[in-house]
Amino acid sequence: MLVLLTFCTFVSQAASATDPMPPHQVMQNLDRNACSLVICGPAEKGLPGRDGREGIQGPKGDMGAQGIPGPRGIVGPPGKTGPTGLPGEKGSQGVQGEKGDLGNMGKSSITAMRGTPMTSAPSGTKGDIGPQGEKGATGDKGPMGAIGAQGPKGTTGNPGPKGDQGSVGEKGDKGEVGGRGLQGPTGMPGPMGRTGSSGLKGDKGSIGEKGMKGDSGLSESNLMKNQVSALQGQLAVLQATLAKYQKVAAFPSGRIVGNRAFVTSGYEGNFDDLRQRCLQAGGQLASPRNAAENAAIQQIVILHNKPVFLGINDIQTEGRFKYLNGETIAYSNWQQGEPNNEKGRENCVEIFVNGRWNDRSCGEKRLIVCEF
Ligand code: NPJ
Ligand code: CA
Numbered sequence: 520m521l522v523l524l525t526f527c528t529f530v531s532q533a534a535s536a537t538d539p540m541p542p543h544q545v546m547q548n549l550d551r552n553a554c555s556l557v558i559c560g561p562a563e564k565g566l567p568g569r570d571g572r573e574g575i576q577g578p579k580g581d582m583g584a585q586g587i588p589g590p591r592g593i594v595g596p597p598g599k600t601g602p603t604g605l606p607g608e609k610g611s612q613g614v615q616g617e618k619g620d621l622g623n624m625g626k627s628s629i630t631a632m633r634g635t636p637m638t639s640a641p642s643g644t645k646g647d648i649g650p651q652g653e654k655g656a657t658g659d660k661g662p663m664g665a666i667g668a669q670g671p672k673g674t675t676g677n678p679g680p681k682g683d684q685g686s687v688g689e690k691g692d693k694g695e696v697g698g699r700g701l702q703g704p705t706g707m708p709g710p711m712g713r714t715g716s717s718g719l720k721g722d723k724g725s726i727g728e729k730g731m732k733g734d735s736g737l738s739e740s741n742l743m744k745n746q747v748s749a750l751q752g753q754l755a756v757l758q759a760t761l762a763k764y765q766k767v768a769a770f771p772s773g774r775i776v777g778n779r780a781f782v783t784s785g786y787e788g789n790f791d792d793l794r795q796r797c798l799q800a801g802g803q804l805a806s807p808r809n810a811a812e813n814a815a816i817q818q819i820v821i822l823h824n825k826p827v828f829l830g831i832n833d834i835q836t837e838g839r840f841k842y843l844n845g846e847t848i849a850y851s852n853w854q855q856g857e858p859n860n861e862k863g864r865e866n867c868v869e870i871f872v873n874g875r876w877n878d879r880s881c882g883e884k885r886l887i888v889c890e891f
Contacts, residue, residue, distance in 0.1 A: 781816050786886075
């Protein structure tokens with residue numbers, strides 16, 4: 520068994536306690552939660568097939584854990600221009616402007632000196648024009664000078680708003696290889712194994728049909744001799760085979776008399792039961808037709824120490840005992856005083872340990888002995 524344990528703090532997100540997570544989800548959670556428990560139990564063992572082919576490839580393993588973040592993306596394009604900054608502080612005083620143009624001559628402040636008045640002088644003639652007056656007082660302030668030169672640059676304004684998000688960075692490096700996938704399903708049964716080594720030589724086949732007549736050349740008598748010779752060989756084979764099966768039939772409590780075999784299975788039943796069983800087996804209830812056969816059956820009775828029903832009865836006609844084929848018996852070995860048809864109900868025949876016969880009720884149960 521393979522047991523893989525990963526201990527960590529488990530923080531469940533989507534998986535419920537009852538629904539098992541599919542493998543890929545397990546891996547995702549492994550990454551997301553940094554927590555998972557993976558136990559790989561043994562695959563269930565299938566019935567042993569013939570030596571199998573290689574199983575089909577198992578399903579693709581689970582997706583590996585997410586890779587580490589890729590390198591930082593290229594810097595995005597510049598953000599939009601921020602709003603106008605606040606006005607800069609007042610610039611310093613500009614340079615003094617150039618002297619203004621000459622102002623208009625002011626009014627004479629002092630009246631030119633009056634000549635000495637002449638008393639009662641006749642009015643003089645009008646005097647000449649007086650000398651030029653002294654310089655006048657300073658004129659009024661001239662008009663404003665031309666606009667001064669541009670002031671120095673104001674201080675930097677406040678930062679503009681954050682620019683738009685840059686474009687997605689390049690794909691990160693491939694993640695680490697994920698955990699091993701679950702075992703694939705059992706493969707299909709493998710192809711049939713190689714042919715085994717050849718078996719032992721089989722038994723000799725049965726005798727074939729007679730061949731075509733050979734070409735003329737041998738005399739009639741030589742031909743016959745060859746055929747006889749061939750038959751003798753075949754007969755020897757059959758005799759050996761028969762001898763073997765006679766031994767089989769005689770073991771442990773069967774008896775062979777001529778071409779008849781008397782065999783018991785140890786079963787006990789009433790007459791009709793036994794009769795049917797022997798027929799079913801391809802034989803019939805033992806029906807001794809001479810002393811030798813009767814002795815063979817008697818030996819089986821002795822071995823089992825149980826009387827046996829014979830294939831003889833007078834069911835059809837009281838007092839006229841017949842074989843099962845309807846033939847009237849040609850041989851008998853009655854116990855003294857038998858058959859007596861006791862109580863008028865004895866139509867079957869049993870054979871005692873002493874080999875003698877007694878007519879008996881067919882309903883009694885006796886040891887079975889069939890003849891083949
Ligand atoms: C008696 C009658 C029979 C009758 C039977 C019905 O048989 O004689 O006609 O069919 O009863 O029950 C002894 C007795 C017989 C007796 C049988 C019953 O005979 O002498 O009178 O038993 O089985 C062997 C065993 C018993 C036997 C004769 C021989 N033996 O093993 O060889
Ligand atoms: Ca009797």
